[in-house]
Amino acid sequence: MAAVLLDNITKHYGKKNQQAPLILKGINAQIDDGEFIVVVGPSGCGKSTLLRVIAGLEMPTSGNIVIGHKTVTALEPSQRDIAMVFQNYALYPHMTVKQNMAYGIKLAKMPTHEIERRITQTAKMLDIDGILDKKPKQLSGGQRQRVAMGRAIVRQPRLFLFDEPLSNLDAKLRTSTRLEIRRRHHEIGITSLYVTHDQTEAMTLADRIIVMNKGKIEQFATPYDIYHQPASTFVASFMGSPAMNLLNVQIFNQKVCCDNTIFEDIIIPTSIQNSGKSKWILGIRPEHLTIVPYGTKHAWQIDSTMVETLGAEQLIYAKIDTQPIIIRTANQSHLKDFSRQNNQLFLQLDQTKLHWFDAESLLSVAS
Structure with missing residues (x-):
């Protein structure tokens, strides 16, 4: 296992003497030994x-990249002691599961008995020991994903890299495989970086989350802090489904005003x-x-x-004057007709x- 240091990483495409747009803008991050880090953000933000x-x-x-106290910035991929799990599995179709898992460590000239030991141990761990003689075309999507993980695990690298590995799976299989990845990480404890655009994967898998936006890190924190203490309006709106309500307000005479509505009870x-x-x-x-x-006060x-009814809960779409707002509430039968006509409701908030976010910088302001 290994800690990872990303020191002011920048990346642009094109010739050095041309003004090419920056894809990565000064990325700095310290990842601890054994951490599971999820990198999340919209398409085109630079995470992949x-x-x-x-x-x-x-x-x-x-910039520089340090893995396990060793600077690897100029090293070839094969010299970095990493293993990568890809979105499309990248399995050799003409090889069996066992041959796919053994391929990388055979190239490293590992003794045959050690290869057999690692494959047997990993196959049992991932519950694929019964399909070692099958070829990828005979496997389900979930099985292929576990084989791809197994091929990475048998190498026993210092660092795992996952590039949207669950995006090709259906919703049910994605959930079960996500739980499997988290369980296996607890067992093997190898430092991992996992890229996804799916915030649910990020929140459930990560020890800490890197939220990226337009080539830079908006916030690097635990899932709890990302959700409950977002550093910017981008993080607040990206993490959470439905997103956080963001209202443009003005303060006059120590009162908070949203368009023509005055929130007299809000403590500033x-x-x-x-x-x-x-x-x-x-x-x-x-x-x-x-x-x-x-008639309820305040x-x-x-x-x-x-109103959207989602089983045990409902999402109420509404407006405060001209500004949209969403309320999540327990399923209430008396709200069922609100989807057919406009209705007036009365709302309270948890103080x-x-x-609070600065209207210019869009960054969080300490309360």
């Missing part, structure tokens, strides 16, 4: 490029009162809003536009769950 740079499949334009943090600024972004998760009866009036 970052993984390829760490793997040695791309050279950084500048001292740092914001003393900032001299009037425009802010107020964030709150949909589950921290509550529908209350007419309730806001909203106009609901649609302890508010998030």
Whole structure:
């Protein structure tokens, strides 16, 4: 196993004397020995490029990569002691499962008895010991994914790299395989970097999450902190389904105003009162809003536009004046007709769950 240091990594494509757009913009991260790190972000944010740079499949334009106290920036992929699991499995179709798993360690001239021991041990761990003589075309998608993982595990590398390995699986299989990956990581404990665009994978797999946006790290923190203490409006809106509600508000006479609605009960943090600024972004998760009866003190009036019923819960789509808002609530039968016509509702929020963001920088402001 090994710790990983990413020191000011930049990457652009094109000739050095040309003004090529930066794909990675000064990436800095310290990954501890044995951590499972998930890199998440929208398409085009640079997450797969970052993984390829760490793997040695791309050279950084500048910066250094250290794996296990060894600088590997200029080394070939084969010299970095890493194993990579790809989105498309990358199995040799003419080889059996056993041959696929043995291929890499045979090239390393490992003794035959050690090859057999590692394959037997890994196959049992991944529950693929009964398909060692089959070829990839005879396997399901989940089995192929486990074989690809097994091929990486038998190498016993210092670092695992996963490039969206579950994106080709259906939803049910993706869930079970995700749990399998997490379980196996606990067993073998090898430092891992896992790239995905799926926030559910990120939240359930990671010890810590790197949220990327436009080639830079927006936040690097635990899943809990990413969700409950987002560093920016981007993180707040990207992590969470449905996303955090973000309202453009103004502060006048120590009161918070959202268009023509005045939130008289909201306590304004001292740092914001003393900032001299009037425009802010107020964030709150949909589950921290509550529908209350007419006449309830400190309730806001909203106009609901649609209700989605999702089994045990409902999502209420509404507006505060012109600004959209989503409320997540337990399934309530009296709300069932709101999808057919506009209805007025009354809303309260959890004061302890508010998030304040600077309207210019879009960064979180400490309450």
